Amino acid sequence: MNSPTNWTQITPAADIPMREGRSVKMGSLNIALFNLGDRFLAVENRCPHGHGPLADGIVGGHGLATTVTCPLHNWRICLDSGEVVKPQAQSSPCVRTYPAKVENGIVMIDMSKKLSTEQAA
């Protein structure tokens, strides 16, 4: 099924300082939004290791990946793909990612992915 997009206005871009993350509660869902300067990225705010709050992590970059490091035990998560990049070769599930963009100074997230998976479940 080719699901339609579902862009949802979240918060003024100025609320999220450069290279920091903030968490946003969307009903039952907790999303971590990051300001990378030239773009915003959104992932589920829950580390696959011990459920640490990724929004509170330090943003960095390694090779091609832009990452956040979980504040609890330093797992590194790729913000574009949601994959765990450290510790290496972790077979743990990815963190879910959400498309994000800024329009008229407002950060927006496309929630269609979330809806379609939930509806499927």
Added chain:
Amino acid sequence: MKERLVVIGNGMAGVACVEQILKHTQEFDITIFGDETHTNYNRIMLSSVLAGEKEYDDIVLNGIDWYQKHRINTKLGVRIADIDSAVRTVTDADGNVTAYDKLIFATGSSAFIPPMAGVDKSGVFVFRTYDDTRQLLELSGPGIKAVVIGGGLLGLEAARGLQVQGCDVTVVHLADTLMERQLDSIGGGYLRSKMEAMGIRVLCGRSTQALLGGTHVEKVLFKDGEEIDANLVVIAAGIRPNSALGKQAGVTVNRGIVVNDQMETSDPNIFAVGECTEHNGQLFGLVAPLFEQGKVLAATITGNRGPVFAGASPASKLKIMGVEVFSAGNFDCSRPGVEAIRYEDSSLGIYKKLVLKDGRLEGVILVGDASDDHRYMDWLRTNKDLSGQRRHLLAPPPAEDKGQDVASIPEGDTICGCLGVTKGDIIHAIHADGVCTMAQLKDKTRASTGCGSCTSLCKSLLRAVAPEFEEDKAKVLCDCVPFPQDKIREMIQSQRLKSVQDVLDIYGNGRGCEICKPAISYLVDVVWCGDHEEDRSARFINDRVHANIQKDGTFSVVPRMRGGVTTPAELRKIAEVAEKYNVPLVKVTGSQRLDLLGVKKEDLPKMWEDLGMPSGQAYAKGLRMVKTCVGDEFCRFGTQSALSTGIELERRLENLYTPHKTKLAVVGCPRNCAEATVKDIGLIGQDGSWQVVVGGAAGKGVRKADLLITVETTELALESAELFFQYYRENGHYLERSYDFVERLGMEKVRRETVYAVDEARQGLLDRLRKSKERSSDAWLERYNPRATQFVQIEPMETPVNEFAN
């Protein structure tokens, strides 16, 4: 009798040639004359010395022990002034005569000084020798206006070095674009903007007429009448071969001393090697071909005549950190049958150009990203037919990982361009000689002892092939900023870098990670005594919200109770707050204070307001607390006032960052009830004096603190603690506890540089501590002026359509 071999010139080419000769035979009685007073060092690395990245010891290639081991008569600081080739003698400037059977000229070249008035003024330099570099280092610094004449490789490296030393630098260049001999005008333009982005002023198309001023230079005057201020001038306008002695000896000299393919001059007993030579009309300015020459000459002079020197089209690489520029071959594409392939990304500042003829590479220019240079060099060297891979010329199919990248390099490929070491040579050294560190590899193969740009490739090879690969000692902070912490501290200081992002942009990969960002945050804070640009995104979450994150993402709140002393009113308030916010756990900590655990981030500022107490910084890599015993105010054994002294000490040091957490204690007598002997700093009261101890630990390991000093007054005890505290702040590595710190430095050094230091040094430490203290404040006051949404739980402006449909 052994044949007498005399070498004039103790530089890179001459000594490398002697090394090669020694491989062939030990049958020469060798004398080397050098008019510099140093043994052979890596001249290429002078740029890095000027930029503060390396010191003299790092660039020595042959120490005096090498000369002794090979029984070489070494005459340092001796200049040869005359040669009589008829009787085969050389005469030094003092008139001493030395006879030779064979003579090698290895006199190198000198800086070319363009004709202009005023070059004899003080403050005018060239950049050729270690002594030049040392003088430049002495004179440069903040407030100095430096002008570099010449915008080629050497001039730009000099400019960057001076700027790192704090000078205000202008590069003046005759041509319209920088490095016009190595780059086309587009590449030169990119290079220019990179230099300018670093804060170096660039003036192209300027011809210098004169250097003005009294005895010392004050201004540079251009032909068009324009003047600029200058109190330091470096002339880097090119080099000229030192060939005058050749003329005296009667050998053929054009611009350089003329040599044939076997490195022979027109006199059968005289040879030449290095930048002083001219071969087929070509002069030299880079080391790679000179080492080739040395190999050929070594064969010729030892009676193994055969190998020939074929000339070379060497590659140039700019050695400025953060500015990648590489150029090789012929990039002129106005010739018939020549085509150019270009790639350009102006916002990343990347420009690449390949020049092809008949499907083969003729020239290459890389600006902004020179990571693939060895590929192109090999295509050039082997004249490889590239028609089959036209699609992948500029962007090779991505390799899976670094290891495979190394594996995919063919055995015959050159890894170290300067010294001509191939991958095969390195693999051989690893297997045959058991090489497993970079230092051993340098020793065995000389790889990476030239310009050093192949170091990371050599390391990857070692890592992939050597079973027992070991990283070299000086531990770098992390891959993002690959320098030891002490270097980074120096760079922050000399470059006046005030923010973490500046350090990452200039010396790192621009992005950083959770390892380097907090470390650099610490370093910029301490170097500038708090007068830096605080970037919270580079701090760990605890230091963004001034509380300790717990395993469930909640936080703990520990208010400051100086000296572990509280009041009924304070306790009442704490109790009320704990109830009001439903704090799940109240705990007396190991540090004589109370911890309220399980607090939500958004509740933090309100709780601090209700408590009205300062932050205890129980989360920070900084001063935690000063534990005390009741001391002579109550205790019947007490000899000193532990309570008031401890509280005063905590007031003086609170709110400051340290390399790692720092825990203090003050006790009133040697019974030591608050365990001062296992603290980072402890004050132990005695009858009529205080013992100040440092470097204690009672955590995973236990270490009894060392005595720093015994003093009579309480004020002196406090001051001694302050001295050590600031010294540790300034010299400790981030995440190095005081007990590792004192072991690394040794207590003797610590004492010598703190309590027993000269007055000025002690005063300096105290002044910087006071300055930092003035700029610091209770972190919990941020509740009144939060940084953006520091403590806020963001609520979405709208809910997605259908979100709660089921």
